Amino acid sequence: MLKLARRVALAAAAAILAGAAALMPASAADKKPFKIGLLLSLSGPAAPFGIPERDAVKALTDKLNAEGGVNGRKVELVVYDDATNPTEAARGMRQLTQQGGVVAVIGSTIGSGTLAAAPIAAKASIPVLAPNGTDAVIARDKDYFPWVFRTLPADGVIGRNLVERALAGGARKVGLFYQEDAYGKGMHDMLATMAKEKGFSVVAAVSAPLSATDLAPQATRLRNAEPDVVLLQASAPALGAAFVRAATQVGLKAPIWAQGALGQKSFLDAAGPAAEGVNITLLANWGNPTPELAEFARILTEAGTPPQGFGEILAANAFYAIVAAAARIEGDIDGVKLRDALEAVCEIKAFTPGFSCYTRDNHDGWTGAAMQTAVVRNGRFVKR
Structure with missing residues (x-):
């Protein structure tokens, strides 16, 4: 009988504890x-x-x-x-x-x-x-x-910011290299609109797919157009690096301005000395945090x-x-x-x-x- 009473008491206590736990807020x-x-x-x-x-x-x-x-x-x-x-x-x-x-x-x-x-x-x-x-x-x-x-x-905001900074030194003839996707095409179209608004001219616009590695033909076309400044619209560091290497190779002397997508260590590593002097708009600069x-x-x-x-x-x-x-x-x-x-x-x-x-x-x-x-x-x- 004592054993049975003890079992009943333990069961009752367990039920009370379970009920109390159900009423308590869940722990983390x-x-x-x-x-x-x-x-x-x-x-x-x-x-x-x-x-x-x-x-x-x-x-x-x-x-x-x-x-x-x-x-x-x-x-x-x-x-x-x-x-x-x-x-x-x-x-x-x-x-x-x-x-x-x-x-x-x-x-x-x-x-x-x-x-x-x-x-x-x-x-x-x-x-x-x-x-x-x-x-x-x-x-x-x-x-x-x-x-x-x-x-x-948005790219429209970043793009306008880039163009305005690139033109601040008085450039009036603009060249553009852009990658062949929605990101690049958006910049191409926006630049045409801004040219009408601000009175500058787009003297050459060239493009390439993300996977391109030899960009000497595109860089040559830009060089021959004699722009005051070149805008570089590439989100892939390898593509951006290929372009600046090609620009150096063909003697494209105009200043290059790039969007922050190229603000990557991998761009610097792939471009090597050809990246020297490239201007870039960034969301953050790890070198000056x-x-x-x-x-x-x-x-x-x-x-x-x-x-x-x-x-x-x-x-x-x-x-x-x-x-x-x-x-x-x-x-x-x-x-x-x-x-x-x-x-x-x-x-x-x-x-x-x-x-x-x-x-x-x-x-x-x-x-x-x-x-x-x-x-x-x-x-x-x-x-x-």
Whole structure:
């Protein structure tokens, strides 16, 4: 009888404890993690961006999780390599949204990849943080607009900024080299519009695919047009390096101005001495860091992935935007809740200036205030 009474008492105590536990708020250990998809170019021409993007998000995720996550929720990453291929980007987005269990996706590394993947994400009600400036990525007339958020100024903003700085010295004859995709074509079209507005002339515009390596014919055409300045619109460091090497080879003397996509160590390494004197507009300069950027460099270096250039900044902006939105959500996180929360984000822990707010009608966030100018001197980006 005593044994039976003891068993009854223990069972009653266990029931009371279980009931009390059910009434208590869930501990951090009880909260399910949420997943972020990384749809990035880890191979192909844009890998010099995609690999640092992945490494940056991984380092920041490890740090965040070690500090307790977002309101007690840890972050898990699901990674897919789109191989710098829009078709593969679409396939990857389908896999991440249908099988990966993600509530948001950072990607693609290139604009054409995001354009291919965005409709799939929209159909799955998953927000996309796009680390590329291609204007069409957040075109309001597209069905996917409500689901895509940019993590840097738009190409139109960056492009105008570049042209205005390049013309500040009095140049009136402009040459253009651009890559053959949405990123390059956008600059080509914008330059034609600006020429009419500001009264300068585009004396030559030449292009090449991302995979091109011999650009002597294009550089020769530009040299023969005798421009005052040459604009270099290439997002792949290998392509940008091939162009400046060709420019040196054929004796193209006009100053070269490039967008920040070439603000990469891989561009400097591939171009070698031919990069000397190239002017470039940057979102951030690792060679002249702010205190916040220096802290980010420390995080990356301690993770074994020291900063390489532009990609880490864009990926960090995307990651912290997701974190800021997730922190606003009570209960389980899904794509719809996260999208709605993103449209109310006005403050994030960004390593670049210029972020204003995401709203229902504005998915750009970053403004031209983020840009600064540098010039290549002795293999480094130096403040101009």
